[in-house]
Amino acid sequence: MKIESHPSRLRRIPLKRGLDLTILSMGLFTIALILVTGEVYRQLAVDSQQQTLTSLIAVETDKALQELSATSRRLGLDIQQHPDIHAALFDNTGREIVSLANQFNRFFVTAGVLKLEAVWLLDRDFNSVGFAGRNAQTASMTPQCPGLLSDARQRTGHARLQAMSHLCVHRGQPIFAQILPVGLRPDGYVIVVTDPARNLVAIEPHLQLPLTLYRPGGHVLYRSGNWLESIDPHASLEGSYTVTGKQDETLFEIHVQGDFQPFYARLSQIQRMIIALTVLATLLTMLVARYVTRKIILEPLHQLSSQLRRIGTGRRLGDFSEQNLVAIHEFAELQELYSTLHEMALTDPLTQLPNRLHFEQRLEHLVAASGAHDEETHALCYLDLDQFKVVNDSCGHTAGDLLLQQLAGVFREHIRSVDLFARIGGDEFALLLEHCPTNDALRIANQVREAVENFRFFWEGRCFTIGVSIGLVPIHAGSMSASRIMSLADAACYIAKQQGRNRVHVYSETDARGESRDPGIRWTG
Numbered sequence: 001m002k003i004e005s006h007p008s009r010l011r012r013i014p015l016k017r018g019l020d021l022t023i024l025s026m027g028l029f030t031i032a033l034i035l036v037t038g039e040v041y042r043q044l045a046v047d048s049q050q051q052t053l054t055s056l057i058a059v060e061t062d063k064a065l066q067e068l069s070a071t072s073r074r075l076g077l078d079i080q081q082h083p084d085i086h087a088a089l090f091d092n093t094g095r096e097i098v099s100l101a102n103q104f105n106r107f108f109v110t111a112g113v114l115k116l117e118a119v120w121l122l123d124r125d126f127n128s129v130g131f132a133g134r135n136a137q138t139a140s141m142t143p144q145c146p147g148l149l150s151d152a153r154q155r156t157g158h159a160r161l162q163a164m165s166h167l168c169v170h171r172g173q174p175i176f177a178q179i180l181p182v183g184l185r186p187d188g189y190v191i192v193v194t195d196p197a198r199n200l201v202a203i204e205p206h207l208q209l210p211l212t213l214y215r216p217g218g219h220v221l222y223r224s225g226n227w228l229e230s231i232d233p234h235a236s237l238e239g240s241y242t243v244t245g246k247q248d249e250t251l252f253e254i255h256v257q258g259d260f261q262p263f264y265a266r267l268s269q270i271q272r273m274i275i276a277l278t279v280l281a282t283l284l285t286m287l288v289a290r291y292v293t294r295k296i297i298l299e300p301l302h303q304l305s306s307q308l309r310r311i312g313t314g315r316r317l318g319d320f321s322e323q324n325l326v327a328i329h330e331f332a333e334l335q336e337l338y339s340t341l342h343e344m345a346l347t348d349p350l351t352q353l354p355n356r357l358h359f360e361q362r363l364e365h366l367v368a369a370s371g372a373h374d375e376e377t378h379a380l381c382y383l384d385l386d387q388f389k390v391v392n393d394s395c396g397h398t399a400g401d402l403l404l405q406q407l408a409g410v411f412r413e414h415i416r417s418v419d420l421f422a423r424i425g426g427d428e429f430a431l432l433l434e435h436c437p438t439n440d441a442l443r444i445a446n447q448v449r450e451a452v453e454n455f456r457f458f459w460e461g462r463c464f465t466i467g468v469s470i471g472l473v474p475i476h477a478g479s480m481s482a483s484r485i486m487s488l489a490d491a492a493c494y495i496a497k498q499q500g501r502n503r504v505h506v507y508s509e510t511d512a513r514g515e516s517r518d519p520g521i522r523w524t525g
Contacts (some may be wrong), residue, residue: 023289027282034278038271045267046237049260053239057254060203061241065167068176068199071114072192073163076180079103079119079190088121088129089188097121100132115195117175121182122189126153129188145170145177145246152179152189160186166246167196174215174251197221200243200252207256214253221252228257235261348423350401351408359422359430364482366434370475378475379441381431382489383448386467386501388427391457399459403466410455414447430489438474438506445470445504453502467502469493474507 079085082099100119121130126149145168152164165178176196182188197213201222204211210224231238237260243252346358354362366378385407392400404427411421411429420432431448433441449468457464471492473485488507496505 020286020290023286027279027286030282031275031278034274038274042267042271045263049258049263050237050239053237053256053258054241056207057203057239057241057256060206061200061243061254063206064199064203065176065196068114068194068196069163069165069178072165072176072178072194073180075103075106075114075116076163076178076190076192078106079192080180080182085121085182085190086187089123089182097130097132100130103132104134112198115198116192117195118191118193120191120193122179122191124186124188126189145175147246148177148179148191167243167251168245168247169216169249169251174245196243197252200254203254209256209258212255214255216250216253231257234264235259351404351423353408353411353429354420354422356422356424356430359420359424359432360482360486362420363432363485366432367475367482367485370477377435377437379433379436379438380473380475380485380489381433381441381445381448381504382471382473382486382493383429383431384469384493384497385427385429385452386469386497387464388466391459391464391466395459395462402459403457403464406457407452407455407466410451411448414451415444419444430486438472441472441474442504442506445472449502449504469496469501470504471496472504472506 079099084097084099088097100121103119104116106116116134118131118133120128123129145166148164148166151166152160155162155164161181161184163178163180165176167174167176169175174196175193177191177193179189179191182190201211201213204224210227211222212220212224212227213222215221228236237258238255239258240253240255242250243254245251346354348355363380370378388400388403391403404423408423411431415421415431416433418434419436420434422430422432424430431445433444436444449470452466452468455466457466471489471494473489473492475485488511492505492507492511495511496503499505
């Protein structure tokens with residue numbers, strides 16, 4: 001019985017070329033992956049630089065606002081020193097407070113350190129006592145950011161002696177308002193309101209970069225003279241930072257432009273170097289892979305195929321010319337070699353019948369499948385030749401091998417195409433009858449026995465008659481493991497020999513009971 005193989009339908013392209021194309025494809029994929037990774041790395045590096053630029057703006061902005069707060073605090077403390085401030089707090093007659101109006105002529109304001117918008121004087125109950133504004137427009141302003149007075153009123157104890165500031169939008173204009181206590185009790189409060197835009201513009205010299213300051217809505221408050229309307233994305237970066245108020249409302253947007261041409265040039269240089277190294281490594285890998293493939297795959301396969309052709313096993317390989325067999329060079333041929341090796345692993349090399357490994361695999365599968373059926377559907381026959389030792393000892397092993405080969409042909413003629421006939425030992429064979437009731441299995445076993453009995457073996461003028469003892473075991477749902485079935489069949493075959501040889505014995509429960517009574521019966525696994 002020939003073991004069927006299922007060769008895959010592969011295109012008959014040269015194996016070497018296929019391996020080269022595979023390695024080259026992997027190399028190209030690697031190069032593409034490096035390019036994509038390099039572009040991702042480049043974008044990450046650019047994003048990192050942009051975040052660094054944004055962080056720099058944030059640091060300088062925070063420093064500018066802290067300086068504005070410190071300057072406003074000094075101005076508020078100076079206001080408290082004027083006598084008319086204390087007089088106004090203790091004599092609430094509504095008179096004009098000259099010292100408040102004079103604050104717009106102070107050095108802080110005239111030197112441009114801060115842009116003072118308004119100053120208020122409040123009593124201890126946060127009622128307005130006096131006011132001074134930069135112009136008529138600021139005269140209508142309320143004396144604080146929304147929520148400044150309510151937050152100040154909620155403080156108690158020593159907390160009222162501390163300055164408090166809010167950054168907010170009042171009537172569409174960003175302002176910085178700070179409230180400071182007057183006296184230690186305190187006796188009242190001073191509110192200093194400034195425009196923070198001037199202080200934010202002052203960070204440009206510290207950044208040493210072109211700067212644009214926007215109000216909400218995109219209105220430009222300030223723009224550097226060297227500001228570029230459009231920048232080269234491969235040479236420059238634009239960073240931005242948003243200044244928010246107490247209620248998280250947007251007050252300003254600060255944009256700066258940075259010249260990163262050296263950074264981009266270095267980044268491109270690194271990318272080109274990585275690509276060059278990747279291409280070189282890919283080519284080197286391809287050469288090494290070709291050499292290794294030839295030494296550890298192609299040449300051994302060529303030697304193996306040559307040996308198979310010499311011993312006559314690789315029949316399909318023999319269809320190729322010797323020139324083509326300089327190396328196993330086609331995928332289809334490699335598949336044929338694999339099929340040949342697979343067939344060799346499951347075939348008895350002398351008789352070309354399936355071997356014990358193949359038979360046991362098939363039997364295990366059949367026993368597992370028979371568990372779903374109640375009736376007897378299969379049978380196993382264990383065959384042991386009679387008088388084979390006579391031929392083997394008197395005529396030699398060559399005659400014994402020829403006898404086994406001729407008997408294999410006899411066996412093939414008397415079994416069904418669906419049955420499995422295998423050589424499992426020296427002169428021992430096994431027959432697996434699928435979907436075959438016991439009566440039919442007994443009939444087939446007797447046909448095989450009669451065919452062997454009628455067979456004549458001739459060797460150097462001598463004629464030999466051979467017999468065969470057969471043990472038959474039904475396989476049904478109650479059967480045990482495959483190894484147990486093989487053991488029972490072997491025992492049934494032994495009983496057939498004990499009963500006179502050249503006969504068929506069907507295993508029964510009586511044989512199992514007789515095992516304990518007759519120590520001469522051996523059960524072989």
